[in-house]
Amino acid sequence: MKGNNIDGLAQRKSWKDIFPALRDITDPVWREAMQSIQEMTMPPKTVVIRKNDPCRNFLLITQGTIRVYQSNEAGREHTLYRTHAGEICILTLQNLLAGTPYSAEAVTEDEVKVIGISAGYFDRAMSHSQEFRQLILSTLSQRLNDMMQLVEQITFQGLGLRLACMLGQLFGQRNANTIQITHQELAIALGSTREVISRLLKEFECMGCILLRRGEIELLSPEALGRLTQGHAA
Structure with missing residues (x-):
């Protein structure tokens, strides 16, 4: 949607x-x-x-x-x-x-x-x-x-957890399974670099949470992303 x-x-x-x-x-x-x-x-x-x-x-x-x-x-x-x-x-x-x-x-x-x-x-x-x-x-x-x-x-959460939380918030705020956002924009929002964010996103993709496309991210499994935001995976 x-x-x-x-x-x-x-x-x-x-x-x-x-x-x-x-x-x-x-x-x-x-x-x-x-x-x-x-x-x-x-x-x-x-x-x-x-x-x-x-x-x-x-x-x-x-x-x-x-x-x-x-x-x-x-x-x-x-x-x-x-x-x-x-x-x-x-x-x-x-x-x-x-x-x-x-x-x-x-x-x-x-x-x-x-x-x-x-x-x-x-x-x-x-x-x-x-x-x-x-x-x-x-x-x-x-x-x-x-x-x-x-x-x-x-202060207390690692970058991977913060990224997962941000993705969860963005999908929820926009009430959509696909969001238009670049790796660079996520890096800026989290005070990191594009290379680090791209690596973490690729890990999320390998876990079956998301699907990466140029300029956008699709949510494949809310449950898997939810486990990341709860710190069950890092």
């Missing part, structure tokens, strides 16, 4: 259906902010955020995926996380709350649709809308928990 059912559903829904928690906020200040919403569509590989630029909008993703990453002077990238349809852009949230420029960069991985609320309306909603403020704090709490799990994963 190909494609992303979440994104397909997003194309048929308004942003209010995709973010029901925001839609249901009744505070007048938030209702006023909703009137200022701007909708934008960006093609794949569009730079959404540049490091050190000022943060002017609170962004919500209604379709597609945005990859947030850091890069060093040598041009090597390390993926921090991805924001998918139905999620708040944590990078913009962080910098709006801190009043600081962007601390990382972000690029679209496919066609992305977002809605934006200007920083001024966001600040007013945070100050005067208790419902909006509680939702934002809940989102931050969940992301903090996710970050702690990521730190634990990086």
Whole structure:
């Protein structure tokens, strides 16, 4: 099964259906902010955020995926996380709350649709809308928990296990048996090299977990991949 059912559903829904928690906020200040919403569509590989630029909008993703990453002077990238349809852009949230420029960069991985609320309306909603403020704090709490799990994963798990976990997440997020991704993209996401990732993927293929093709990976056995993510094979 190909494609992303979440994104397909997003194309048929308004942003209010995709973010029901925001839609249901009744505070007048938030209702006023909703009137200022701007909708934008960006093609794949569009730079959404540049490091050190000022943060002017609170962004919500209604379709597609945005990859947030850091890069060093040598041009090597390390993926921090991805924001998918139905999620708040944590990078913009962080910098709006801190009043600081962007601390990382972000690029679209496919066609992305977002809605934006200007920083001024966001600040007013945070100050005067208790419902909006509680939702934002809940989102931050969940992301903090996710970050702690990521730190634990990086600290205690081997690269093979991390790769298996990432593949499992990608297949699940896209609700598909085939994903379009290169060995280099996986290497960047995991802070490794293409050669090492290619060797591990070949091992997974020999185990009957996946089938490798140019630019894509097909899931052959969820059960076998699941055993890898549980650390039963390394």
